Amino acid sequence: MSLSQTVRGVTFQNPTVLASGIWGITASSWRRVAANGAGGITTKSLWLAEHKGHPNPTIISTPHWTLNAVGVPDAGLEKAREEIGDYNKKKPVPLIANIIANTVDNYGKTAAEIVQLQPDFLEVNISCPNVEDEFGKPFACSVRDASAVTKAVKAVSGKIPVFIKLSPNVDDIGSIASACAEAGADGFTVINTVGPGMAIDLRSRLPILANKVGGMSGPAIKPIAVRCIADVYRATGGKFPIIGTGGIMTGEDAIEFLLAGATLIGIGTAIGYRGAEVFRMVCEEMTAWCEAEGVKSVTELTGGMHRALSSSRP
Amino acid sequence: MTCGCCHNRLPVTHRIASVKRETEQVTSFTFAVSLGAKPGQFVMVWLPGVDEVPMSIANDDGKQLQITFFAVGDTTKKLALLKKGDLVGLRGPFGTHYEWKPKQHLSLVAGGYGAAPMFFAASEAAKDQCTLTAIVGARSKEHLLYLDAFAKLKGTTVSVATDDGSQGHKGYNVELLSALLKGKKKPDQVFACGPERMLVAVSDLCHEQKVPCQISLERYMKCGYGLCGNCTVDPLGIRLCTDGPVVKNELARTITEFGKYHRDHLGKKHSL
Ligand SMILES: Cc1cc2nc3c(=O)[nH]c(=O)nc-3n(C[C@H](O)[C@H](O)[C@H](O)COP(=O)(O)OP(=O)(O)OC[C@H]3O[C@@H](n4cnc5c(N)ncnc54)[C@H](O)[C@@H]3O)c2cc1C
Ligand SMILES: Cc1cc2nc3c(=O)[nH]c(=O)nc-3n(C[C@H](O)[C@H](O)[C@H](O)COP(=O)(O)O)c2cc1C
Ligand code: FES
Numbered sequence: 045m046s047l048s049q050t051v052r053g054v055t056f057q058n059p060t061v062l063a064s065g066i067w068g069i070t071a072s073s074w075r076r077v078a079a080n081g082a083g084g085i086t087t088k089s090l091w092l093a094e095h096k097g098h099p100n101p102t103i104i105s106t107p108h109w110t111l112n113a114v115g116v117p118d119a120g121l122e123k124a125r126e127e128i129g130d131y132n133k134k135k136p137v138p139l140i141a142n143i144i145a146n147t148v149d150n151y152g153k154t155a156a157e158i159v160q161l162q163p164d165f166l167e168v169n170i171s172c173p174n175v176e177d178e179f180g181k182p183f184a185c186s187v188r189d190a191s192a193v194t195k196a197v198k199a200v201s202g203k204i205p206v207f208i209k210l211s212p213n214v215d216d217i218g219s220i221a222s223a224c225a226e227a228g229a230d231g232f233t234v235i236n237t238v239g240p241g242m243a244i245d246l247r248s249r250l251p252i253l254a255n256k257v258g259g260m261s262g263p264a265i266k267p268i269a270v271r272c273i274a275d276v277y278r279a280t281g282g283k284f285p286i287i288g289t290g291g292i293m294t295g296e297d298a299i300e301f302l303l304a305g306a307t308l309i310g311i312g313t314a315i316g317y318r319g320a321e322v323f324r325m326v327c328e329e330m331t332a333w334c335e336a337e338g339v340k341s342v343t344e345l346t347g348g349m350h351r352a353l354s355s356s357r358p
Numbered sequence: 359m360t361c362g363c364c365h366n367r368l369p370v371t372h373r374i375a376s377v378k379r380e381t382e383q384v385t386s387f388t389f390a391v392s393l394g395a396k397p398g399q400f401v402m403v404w405l406p407g408v409d410e411v412p413m414s415i416a417n418d419d420g421k422q423l424q425i426t427f428f429a430v431g432d433t434t435k436k437l438a439l440l441k442k443g444d445l446v447g448l449r450g451p452f453g454t455h456y457e458w459k460p461k462q463h464l465s466l467v468a469g470g471y472g473a474a475p476m477f478f479a480a481s482e483a484a485k486d487q488c489t490l491t492a493i494v495g496a497r498s499k500e501h502l503l504y505l506d507a508f509a510k511l512k513g514t515t516v517s518v519a520t521d522d523g524s525q526g527h528k529g530y531n532v533e534l535l536s537a538l539l540k541g542k543k544k545p546d547q548v549f550a551c552g553p554e555r556m557l558v559a560v561s562d563l564c565h566e567q568k569v570p571c572q573i574s575l576e577r578y579m580k581c582g583y584g585l586c587g588n589c590t591v592d593p594l595g596i597r598l599c600t601d602g603p604v605v606k607n608e609l610a611r612t613i614t615e616f617g618k619y620h621r622d623h624l625g626k627k628h629s630l
Contacts, residue, residue, distance in 0.1 A: 067587030067597070069625040076595030088587075094624060100402070100410035101449070103581040105367035114586065119626040247371040248445050250406045316367075316585040 045334050046341040047083070047327055051285045051307050052205040052230055054138050054164045058083035059298065059330075059342055060323045063289050063312030064142040064169065064209070065089060065114065067320075071130040078136040081324030084308065085137060087128070089144040089169045092154045094120040098174070099254040104243060105262070110313045111241050113174045113258030116144055121157055128161040138164035140287075142209070143197075144172065146179050148189070152196035159204050166204055167287075168197055171211035171236035173259045184211035184236070187223040194227035205230035207287060212238050212265075212272050218279030231285040233310065235272045238265045238290070262313040266291030270304045274349065277305025282347050293317060295329020302345035303352075366393070367583060369404045369447035375422065377442055381501055384471065385438045386426040387446065392418055396455035397479035398551075398574055398604035401425065402582045404447030405440075409433040412579040414551070414603075415451060416474035417481065423448070426474035426503065452582040454604045456549050456572050460486040465545040467535050467560055468494045469552025473503035475574065476551050480511055490514040491538065491545065495531030495552070499524035532559040539567040547571065554630055558617035561607050571607040575616065578623055588623065591615050 047058035061084035062068060062077045068088040077085055097117030104111050118124075124141075131139060141163035145151040155166060170183035170193050183189040190208065197206050208224045210217055212235040221232055237259025243252045251257070269290025276286060288306025291313070292298055298309045314322045330342065339345065378386040393401065395418040403425060404410040411433050417424040429438040440446065456479045458464060464483055468476040473494055480490050492508040498520050508516045517534050518526025527534055535548065548571040550560040557573045564571035577589040577598045584600035591598060592615045598605075610616055619627045 066585055067590070069587050069621070070590055070592065070595065072592045072595035073587050073590040073597075074595070076590070088625075094626075097623060099408070100580055101369060101404055101447075103586055104369065104449075105581075105583075105585075107365075110585070114580065117624045119624040123624075123626060243368065245369065245371050245406065245447060247373075248406045248447075252369060252404075252447075254409070313585065316581070316583055320584070 045331050045339070047330060049307055049343060052165070056083040056138060056308060058327045059302070059308045060326055061140065061287060061308050061310050062086055063310035064167065066312040066315055071127045074131055074139065075134070075136060077320065077323070080320045081327055083137055084140060086140040086142050086167060086310065087124075089116050089118065089142045089172070090124045090154065090158060091116070091118045091144055092121055092150060092157065094118065101252055101254060104252055105316060108262065109241070109260050109264040110262040110316060111243055111253060111258040111260055112237065113253045113255035115174050115255060116172055124158065125161060128163065132162065140165045140167050140207070142167040142169050144169040148192045148196050151193045152200055155197040156200040159201055163204065165207055166197065166201055167207045167209055167233050168193060169209045169236070171209050173211070173213060173237055173240045174255060177255075182211055184209070184220060185214050187220055190220050191223040191227040194224045194229050198228035207231040207233050209233040209236055210272070210276065211236050212268050212290070217272050218275040221276040222279045225280045225284060229284070231287070232276050233287040233289055234276050235269050235290045237261050238268055261291065262317070263291050263293055266297060270300055273301060273304040273306050277347055277350060282350065292326070295326045295333055298326050298330050299333055299345060302342060303348040305347045305350065307346050366450055369402065369410065369449035371404070371406070371445040371447045373443050373445060374440060375442065377440070380426060380503055383429050384426060384503060385429065386416065386424055387440070389423045389446070389448065390421070391423055391448070392420050393423055393448065393451045394418070395423065395451035397482050398455035398475055399451040399453050400582070400603060401448050401450035401452070402579070403437070404449065405433055405437055406445065406447065408436050410447065410449070412576070412582065414471070414475035414574070415478060417478050426471055428471055450582060452599055454602055456604055458483050458486065458488055458547060461488060462546040463489045463543070465491045465493060465535060465538055465548045467531055467548060467550040467552065467556070468492065468504070469531060469556040470496070471503065472551030472574070476549065477504045477507050479549055480508060480514060484511045484513055488513065492516045493519070493531045493534045495519040495556070498522045530556070530559070532556060532563060535560065536563055539563060539569055544569060550574070554617055561610055564607055565611065572604050573607065573610055574603045575605055575610065575613070576603055577620055580623070588621070588625070
């Protein structure tokens with residue numbers, strides 16, 4: 045049974061990838077996650093210049109969901125150079141550099157700098173719901189903006205494949221994906237956090253998150269992620285690799301994401317529920333399922349639901 | 359799939375049951391709640407509308423929980439203005455704790471607010487018939503914390519060091535530990551909590567004298583339970599909110615940034 049996936053020329057020993065923003069600030073933590081079995085790593089969103097996040101509480105959680113409004117803090121380009129440079133010296137698994145900016149121009153500028161650090165993919169975060177007060181609706185919420193950012197990044201990305209990270213918080217995620225595909229995107233990461241949501245402390249009657257609202261992740265969002273992946277896969281004709289992300293806890297969740305259309309799967313919040321070992325556990329659970337079902341390679345699974353649907357139509 | 363391990367990740371506000379002004383800059387709050395915490399663990403303390411910051415648990419006896427803090431910046435200065443009955447959010451307990459065996463002889467080295475968690479460790483270890491030496495240090499007499507509380511514990515000897523010699527030994531508390539480790543009655547273990555420079559000195563000394571030691575290492579915390587990665591240390595990439603704050607000396611000595619630098623909320627390095 046093989047878990048290996050080759051995506052846009054890059055081979056991942058297994059399809060699990062660390063999702064952006066979780067345990068992803070330093071080269072030493074990326075290596076730690078790889079040592080726990082992740083097939084790939086995504087950096088926390090990188091800004092060109094220093095960007096302050098929100099005060100705490102920034103991350104709160106129940107057994108069903110996690111809300112975060114960390115606010116995408118980052119120290120800027122110099123730190124990205126230092127950490128990615130360090131990681132590249134001893135690189136256990138492929139690295140996906142996730143970038144963010146406040147204007148279309150700055151997406152281009154950030155991408156131009158980060159591609160020089162030779163990540164395996166660029167992932168473009170146009171879908172963070174936690175900086176709306178600062179920058180307004182995310183670029184992922186408009187066909188025009190999403191397409192403009194994709195063009196700006198593709199103009200400078202050279203040979204490095206560009207994945208656009210989409211938001212579930214839109215009427216028609218398929219049309220946003222199609223527009224990005226036309227603008228040159230090489231793949232998609234689906235989805236960023238849902239909502240935003242809110243939680244209130246009863247005695248003080250105040251919202252708990254300092255930012256009041258935050259993006260929702262964890263097991264509760266999984267069905268939304270599955271639907272979004274299926275929509276993006278269908279809208280782009282099944283021709284684009286998708287890093288399916290959102291609420292994955294188990295190997296069976298991962299299989300479901302592949303069937304919806306994903307090639308790689310992002311795992312973030314589950315680290316908080318199952319520990320750092322979650323990557324290895326998900327791989328073992330995928331392997332067990334595939335062996336029981338006679339599946340020889342996970343590559344057979346991608347888009348399986350769509351094929352099953354069309355063959356079951358009268 | 360859900361798990362039972364994460365009931366403690368939403369802050370819940372509690373009314374302050376009592377306030378004690380320990381020194382000019384240091385305040386203790388007691389809450390009529392137990393989080394089932396062990397010595398060395400911490401809670402995220404939320405001041406609604408301001409911020410949420412990590413604090414060591416100064417006591418949790420199954421009925422009441424206490425924290426002791428220095429007013430150093432915006433949040434802690436605002437916390438210090440609160441009165442009995444005001445609401446403060448608590449989230450936790452998080453992290454590792456000090457470990458001992460019944461009847462061991464323990465030396466506890468406390469600097470600054472480190473006296474609070476050291477007292478919690480001492481009072482729990484005393485219940486296990488451990489004999490204890492508490493070595494408490496501060497700039498001067500007025501800044502010494504928890505001396506009376508330590509003195510009331512069974513089987514506990516207290517020694518004091520102040521920088522200016524206004525009480526006890528003039529100099530560092532680590533000098534008192536050094537004398538103890540080189541003397542006839544070596545402790546089975548050393549526990550330490552305090553400023554990082556003090557911890558480095560304790561770590562070096564215990565390593566040299568081959569005495570097992572556990573220290574509490576602090577880094578910038580956000581989630582407190584191993585998700586955000588803000589508290590990871592080089593080069594191991596371990597998270598000090600889950601693999602710490604209390605670490606054994608052997609582990610501490612493989613953390614190359616220990617005593618050298620830490621990272622802020624942006625992940626930027628600052629030298630110590
Ligand atoms: C595990 C742990 C246990 C602690 N226990 C105690 C204690 O028992 N008593 C006590 O007085 N202090 C304790 N601290 C330190 C305490 O968290 C800081 O003093 C407090 O956060 C300062 O906040 P401020 O807004 O008042 O000051 P600021 O001016 O914002 O900061 C002052 C210093 O505190 C640090 N700090 C601010 N926010 C955080 C954060 N979220 N996590 C870590 N450090 C932060 C800053 O980096 C800076 O060095 C502990 C820290 C940790 C990590
Ligand atoms: C604490 C936290 C921080 C995050 N930070 C980022 C980020 O910086 N950039 C980004 O593109 N996505 C970020 N995300 C979104 C995740 O990458 C992921 O898309 C989302 O959480 C859904 O997956 P999950 O349920 O497996 O966590 C963050 C999520 C969490 C929980
Ligand atoms: S504080 Fe978030 S991982 Fe430690």
